[in-house]
Amino acid sequence: MRLLLPLLLLSGPALAQSPISLTISSSQSQWNWTGTSSIGAIVGNPSTNFTLNGNMVMTLGAGVLPISTGQFDSGGVANVFPDLHGMIPNPLPFLPPLATIDVVGLTLEFTSAPFIVNANGTFSTNNVTTALSGTVTVSPLTGGVSVIDLTGLSGDPQALNGQITQAGNTVTLNAPSTGTFSFIDPGTGISADFTISGTLYGSWTNPAPSTYCAAATNSTGMAGTILMTGSTRLQDQNLVLMATQLPVGQFAFFIVAPNQGFVANPGGSQGNICLSGGLGRYNSQVGQVDAFGTFARNLSITSIPVNPPVSAQIGETWYFQAWYRDQNPGTVSNFTEGLAVTFAP
Incomplete structure (x- = not known):
């Protein structure tokens, strides 16, 4: 196994926490809007109700608790459905409204500073709602339609109190939220404030481990x-990997990296390295393949052996292979296929 030693000593920098994308539940994310203007209240035309769909991006950190910290990050897109339609009623009810106001194609993003998550999952922070796209069309009774681009418009920070819960490999967010947008119609000088209120409700389910990068055939005639036979939850500390269809009695251990890659026949190996970004090796857990052609180990995820060692984070994906000796026909080394493992709290 000495042939690959220089490659396996390569290492990359420690990784930052990885954001996760929570899918917004439209049925649980019920919202409404209210509005005021410099010439009167804005009422629904006909309704003020709407829902959200799309996603939110968060970074969650583990610590003393499985989920100890959180933050709303940029990158999510929450779609407003249906479009919002309002009007400013005429004081004379038998006359047309003073203006109609139509918000079309509105998408939103939610961001915050980092916050602490309590033992019961509750948290408090200040949330900023930003329009990623959309237009508001103001059509006054006196004529002269104005179209205002809402892209990049942010509301003032608003207090947000919510809860993050976990069931198995699924993380769920439930947080009542409010955001206010202000604009001025350049044509009429009408100023208006729109306030949206509802529930940010979304979930993320950790994907199951998946294989990639087909392995080369070994001396058994198979690849x-x-x-994985253990758990991808960080709190369980039970990542058990198993390599199968290996030559009986040969030495093996697992290697790991933060990225997929491909290097064919490195150092004269018969197989391929399917990892990149700084390789680490669990060489303290070298062992022999058993009589069934199997090699299994419970691997540390609090000290992943890159340089320097790091702990797996919520939402991070790490990539693994087993590296083993082979006789095919002379003494060489070989690799299994790759395995992608994403970690939950």
């Missing part, structure tokens, strides 16, 4: 495979 080595790799699978």
Whole structure:
């Protein structure tokens, strides 16, 4: 196994926490709007109700608790459905409204500073709502339609109190939210404030481990495979990987990296490295393949052996292979396929 030693000593920098994308539940994300203007209240035309769909992006951190910190990050897109239609009623009810106001194609993003998550999942922060796209069309009774681009318009920070819960590999956010947008119609000088209120409700489910990068055939006439039999939850500390279809009695251990890659026949190996970005090796857990052609180990995820060692974070994906000796026909080394493992709290 000495042939690959220089490659396996390569290492990359420690990784930052990885954002996760929570899918917004439209049925649970019920919203409404209210509005005021310099010439009167804005009422629904006909309704003030709407829903959200799309996604929110958050970064969650583990600590003393499985989820100890959180933050709303940029990158999510929450779609407003249906479009918002309002009007400013005429004081003389038998006359047309003073103006109609139509908000079309509105998408939103929610961001915040980092916050602490309590033991019961509750948290408090200040949330900023930003329009990623959309226009507001003001059509006054006196004529002269104005179209205002809302892209990039942000409301003032608003207090946000919510809860993050976990069931198995699924994380759920439930947080009542409010955001206010202000604009001025350049044609009429009418100023208006729109306030949206509702529930940010979304969830993220950790994907199951998946294989990639087909392995080369070994001396058994088969290609080595790799699978996970433990848990991807950080709190369980039970990442058990198993390599199968290996030559009986040969030495093996697992290697790891933060990215997929491909290097064919490195150092004269018969197989391929499917990792990149700084390789680490669990060489303290070298062992022999058993009589069934299997090699399994419970691997540390609090000290992943890159340089320097790092702990896996919520939402991070790490990539693994088993590296083993082979006789095919002379003494060489070989690799299993790759395995992508994403970690939940």
